[in-house]
Amino acid sequence: MSETAGGLRIRGLRVVFDGFVAVDGVDLDVEPGDIRFLIGPNGAGKTTLVDAVTGLVKATGSARFGEQELLGRDVHRVARLGVGRTFQTAALFEELTVLQNLDIAAGAGRSPWTMLRRRGTVPDDVAQALETIGLTGRRDVLAGTLAHGQKQWLEIGMLLVQNARLLLLDEPVAGMSHEEREATGELLGKVASDRTVVVIEHDMDFLRRFARTVTVLHAGKVLSEGTVAQVQADPKVQEVYLGHTADAVAQGAEA
Amino acid sequence: MTNLSPRTRVWLGFGLGAVVLFAAAPALLTDFRLSLLAKYLCFAIVAVGIGLAWGRGGLLTLGQGVFFGLGGYAMAMHLKLADAGEGNMPDFMELYGQLDELPAWWAPFANPVFALAATVLLPMLVAFGLGSLVFRRRVRGAYFAILSQALAAAMVILLIGQQGTTGGTNGLTDIEGFFGYDLDDPVNQRMVYFIIAGVLLALLALTRQLMHSRYGELLVAVRDSENRVRFLGYNPANVKLVAYVVAAGMAGLAGALFVPAVGIISPALIGIVPSIEFVIGVAVGGRAALLGPVLGAVAVAWAKTALSERFPGTWTYLQGAMFVLVVAFLPGGLASLWGMVRRRRERQPDATVPADGDRVLVQEVAA
Ligand SMILES: Nc1ncnc2c1ncn2[C@@H]1O[C@H](COP(=O)(O)OP(=O)(O)OP(=O)(O)O)[C@@H](O)[C@H]1O
Ligand SMILES: [Mg+2]
Numbered sequence: 240m241s242e243t244a245g246g247l248r249i250r251g252l253r254v255v256f257d258g259f260v261a262v263d264g265v266d267l268d269v270e271p272g273d274i275r276f277l278i279g280p281n282g283a284g285k286t287t288l289v290d291a292v293t294g295l296v297k298a299t300g301s302a303r304f305g306e307q308e309l310l311g312r313d314v315h316r317v318a319r320l321g322v323g324r325t326f327q328t329a330a331l332f333e334e335l336t337v338l339q340n341l342d343i344a345a346g347a348g349r350s351p352w353t354m355l356r357r358r359g360t361v362p363d364d365v366a367q368a369l370e371t372i373g374l375t376g377r378r379d380v381l382a383g384t385l386a387h388g389q390k391q392w393l394e395i396g397m398l399l400v401q402n403a404r405l406l407l408l409d410e411p412v413a414g415m416s417h418e419e420r421e422a423t424g425e426l427l428g429k430v431a432s433d434r435t436v437v438v439i440e441h442d443m444d445f446l447r448r449f450a451r452t453v454t455v456l457h458a459g460k461v462l463s464e465g466t467v468a469q470v471q472a473d474p475k476v477q478e479v480y481l482g483h484t485a486d487a488v489a490q491g492a493e494a
Numbered sequence: 495m496t497n498l499s500p501r502t503r504v505w506l507g508f509g510l511g512a513v514v515l516f517a518a519a520p521a522l523l524t525d526f527r528l529s530l531l532a533k534y535l536c537f538a539i540v541a542v543g544i545g546l547a548w549g550r551g552g553l554l555t556l557g558q559g560v561f562f563g564l565g566g567y568a569m570a571m572h573l574k575l576a577d578a579g580e581g582n583m584p585d586f587m588e589l590y591g592q593l594d595e596l597p598a599w600w601a602p603f604a605n606p607v608f609a610l611a612a613t614v615l616l617p618m619l620v621a622f623g624l625g626s627l628v629f630r631r632r633v634r635g636a637y638f639a640i641l642s643q644a645l646a647a648a649m650v651i652l653l654i655g656q657q658g659t660t661g662g663t664n665g666l667t668d669i670e671g672f673f674g675y676d677l678d679d680p681v682n683q684r685m686v687y688f689i690i691a692g693v694l695l696a697l698l699a700l701t702r703q704l705m706h707s708r709y710g711e712l713l714v715a716v717r718d719s720e721n722r723v724r725f726l727g728y729n730p731a732n733v734k735l736v737a738y739v740v741a742a743g744m745a746g747l748a749g750a751l752f753v754p755a756v757g758i759i760s761p762a763l764i765g766i767v768p769s770i771e772f773v774i775g776v777a778v779g780g781r782a783a784l785l786g787p788v789l790g791a792v793a794v795a796w797a798k799t800a801l802s803e804r805f806p807g808t809w810t811y812l813q814g815a816m817f818v819l820v821v822a823f824l825p826g827g828l829a830s831l832w833g834m835v836r837r838r839r840e841r842q843p844d845a846t847v848p849a850d851g852d853r854v855l856v857q858e859v860a861a
């Protein structure tokens with residue numbers, strides 16, 4: 240499968256919580272360089288799918304990133320294989336500065352000796368990430384004091400310095416202003432050039448602007464997959480999306 | 495003070511500490527008070543470790559008595575053997591008259607190098623074992639605290655049960671010499687005080703370095719959001735383990751220094767209650783600041799002596815009340831008062847006070 244080398248390849252993924260099947264046999268391929276949007280109604284299993292891939296919940300089936308099987312590994316081992324994620328609610332180290340947050344994200348491979356010393360200068364990759372996410376000027380403020388949008392960008396910056404090759408973003412633009420969404424979308428385009436990106440989103444407007452491909456999840460199963468236009472035209476999608484017409488999807492089905 | 499560079503401020507701080515401990519205190523205090531201070535400083539050394547593990551790492555170390563005890567007993571065993579002279583058994587063993595010869599596990603402690611190393615390494619080893627089990631299995635905070643307490647209780651029971659070889663409830667008492675120096679001589683007592691003060695300053699410097707290193711930042715990150723750290727590719731268990739083991743080593747060293755300062759180590763000094771008292775001192779002083787635990791430990795120990803002399807029996811309640819008040823109204827401890835004043839003047843944020851550990855703590859206290 241040369242076309243999935245470096246990509247994400249999920250087969251028969253199944254997650255069961257106390258008898259409740261949250262993810263029910265999902266197959267999913269995401270090519271390197273793609274920006275795949277993962278949509279679906281509340282409770283469709285989107286977050287659970289990401290949890291399974293990143294080792295947070297137990298799952299059966301297979302999820303390969305490049306040559307490596309991800310299932311069955313500890314969370315930190317999956318992360319070291321180049322899989323990074325963000326959370327539905329921003330999860331930063333609020334008591335640490337922007338720089339410290341990025342520096343920690345960049346440091347999983349550091350030697351004990353480096354760890355026991357102070358950070359002398361700002362590492363190159365951290366400085367570059369600060370540029371990319373536009374927070375160079377806010378380097379020394381506490382992460383907890385950032386604006387909502389900036390927090391999400393910092394999270395993405397942390398994935399960059401962590402050297403994640405597969406980015407799994409859970410609702411990165413929820414609660415953002417229009418300008419912040421635009422900036423985030425552009426940021427996604429920038430970082431996707433040499434990475435594989437999966438974005439969970441409810442915002443249809445954002446999806447239409449920035450998705451390259453879309454997968455619709457419903458009740459733990461893949462309902463539809465394709466380009467934005469293909470998915471929007473799919474009657475099955477129109478049906479589950481609030482039982483409304485294609486227009487509802489087009490208007491934005493934000494719950 | 496505000497326009498000095500941080501580096502200068504640190505040197506000034508350490509200089510001031512050295513002047514207080516090495517010049518002012520010996521000049522102003524009677525021999526008796528100075529030896530009390532020596533004892534308090536031992537508690538302060540334990541507190542520095544708790545400040546790192548609990549204040550920065552969020553590990554509620556409610557069993558530091560175990561490590562204090564391991565260090566204390568290792569030192570006391572050596573000193574008892576040295577007092578008895580080569581080839582002899584310690585006095586209490588002769589007294590009980592049950593043993594024909596020194597138990598095998600006592601023998602290596604006759605060697606001063608082994609004993610000294612054991613005061614620090616033994617607690618660290620035990621902490622490493624316990625910590626590896628607990629942190630890898632992701633035991634929740636409250637259970638970790640309970641487990642620590644259980645270990646302290648178990649150690650006390652073991653010591654009391656093995657009276658013939660441990661001195662039982664009495665512990666190891668009547669320690670006379672310290673590596674050839676007579677501990678009855680006030681001059682030598684002073685020397686012990688100076689050693690303790692020196693060790694405290696050195697450990698403060700070490701802890702400061704740790705707190706300001708990349709590891710120190712990572713430790714705070716683990717405290718505030720363990721899962722997030724995991725998703726960055728770190729194993730939080732290892733991060734916690736380092737802080738826990740370092741804190742255990744400090745408690746062990748403190749126990750070892752306590753023995754020549756006070757002349758005794760016994761189960762009553764290392765069980766559940768003393769373990770809790772170590773933590774109370776740290777909470778009162780301010781667990782996340784560098785000096786908070788030191789000041790809190792000394793203040794609480796001093797208050798205990800002063801108040802239980804005058805109002806015996808009420809100290810326990812006072813201490814409990816103090817703890818609850820601090821946790822409820824001043825979660826950053828007394829040290830945070832200084833920060834509040836400074837922040838009001840400078841409007842500068844301070845990253846050292848834990849975000850949500852306090853709720854856990856209140857629940858644990860209420861339970
Ligand atoms: N730890 C858990 N234990 C039990 N059930 C869970 C657990 N986590 C999620 N679920 C259930 O699994 C289903 C899928 O949840 P999931 O969070 O993956 O949905 P989602 O597609 O991300 O929804 P949303 O758009 O609301 O974020 C839901 O019905 C949820 O209640
Ligand atoms: Mg979700």
